Amino acid sequence: MFLAWNELKKNKLRFVLIIGVLMLVAYLVFFLSGLANGLASLNREAVDKWDASAIVLTEESDKSLLQSTMSIDEMDAIQAGETAVIGQINAIAQTGDKKANVSIFGIEKDEFIMPDIIEGEEFSAANEVVAADALKEEGFGLGDKLTLSSTDETLTIVGFTAEARFNAAPVLYGDLATFRRIKFGDAAEANGDQINGIIVRSNSLSNLAGNEELEVIESETFIENLPGYTEQSLTLNFMIYFLFIISSVIVAIFLYVLTVQKISMFGVMKAQGIPSGYLARSVIAQTFILAAVGVIVGFILTLLSGAFLPSAIPVAFDILTMIIYGFVLIVVAILGAVFSVLTIVKIDPLKAIGG
Structure with a gap:
């Protein structure tokens, strides 16, 4: 953590750009989740109001x-x-x-x-x-x-x-x-x-209807069969899932490039006896800090945006869902850092310092 934090302070601009990208991805994920909830509510409000089986x-x-x-x-x-x-x-x-x-x-x-x-x-x-x-x-x-x-x-x-x-x-x-x-x-x-x-x-609900020509449909099944409801939900959810993948790829690319630029430095550190595990933990810690800051900023911006949106836009933010998505974004960002960790483990100190 010490190494990760000191590098963040030394290269502020570089890491601010990474945070900015993660923040935009988080903002888009949160906004899409709010849009999915809002559009779902447009279809099902009256049915939910029945509170029926x-x-x-x-x-x-x-x-x-x-x-x-x-x-x-x-x-x-x-x-x-x-x-x-x-x-x-x-x-x-x-x-x-x-x-x-x-x-x-x-x-x-x-x-x-x-x-x-x-x-x-x-x-x-x-x-x-x-x-x-x-x-x-x-x-x-x-x-x-x-x-x-x-x-x-x-x-x-x-x-x-x-x-x-x-x-x-x-x-x-x-x-x-x-x-x-x-x-x-x-x-x-x-x-x-x-x-x-x-x-x-x-x-x-078993044997509820006495007429064979009648069908008993659970409320949630009835809602799922409303015209366009399922297709709309699936489309927005797939967009969110693809954003998770995109987020991990973005982080992986950024950190891999940064790691390649620092191969000689990592080689010197390994030659001095610093184990690969310590360096790997430093990269993971660095990724966690970047992802957490990006997600938190994206979360705050989403709530601020929601406060100023006109009522005509069907957005309904569910805080629990947003927290879960934020946690998933941080996890996939850390998974994206695995490529950098593998690169660090494979570094040969002698080759890295030109020996």
Whole structure:
């Protein structure tokens, strides 16, 4: 450690450049992890809000809530602790010059998926809805009349709820009658028993559905099958993993070049009786200091950047995940230093000093 620290102080500029590169890699890894978390939240907020064990859909729906259609009477055959019915349809909502893609949920007020209200009140009349607070951030407000792209019905926002987006679209919660008027129009009465799914809370999911045409899907599996969710997560995670590899290669190249430049010095030190193990530990210690400083600076810069990002950018930093990624970056940097260590071990003192 003594040798490593003294060399760092002597060649400040050289090692500051290495720290700068490691800091940029760490910053990118942390930011991508925040982006992955943020984008995941955009898709799953409303489902997480249910705090449910599973959802029952038709088997032919391919695990898609929108494509599932069943009778509300199916709920009678579901053997679960708590159940809640849901209808879902997508639409474009507009008021004045403000427009947004929305997901409309038809629910029963007295069931467990009814969201908590943070502003305004619960829906209590026809065509009243509780909106996700994401719409409030886009300029929508209490009392706004919403026209929809798929129907002549007009909705009124009477309340807001927090963190309620489904497949990246803000959710509007209304009663089932409102949902059916939007979906079926003049045929709403004829389809008065139609829903899309049944959400359940249960300690056991075996033999839950009494109808063979229905499928019980665990909440996490349902989320993973949302359009684009898995592909998006895999893409960002692969980028992070490749950055780990890039980080180790960068450190390996830098330290190898530095080691080659100091071969004669290491040769003299070995000729004086300093063991290869001591020199190797010095390089490892040096790498640890460089990587730790780079990761810490990158961590701080990421949090500072997050504080100034506009709400339109879906970034959500998870401190525990960032700490784990930071630790991994330090480990792969140390692994990258192994090449320099091998070079030091192979140094012949006589050849190195020109003997």
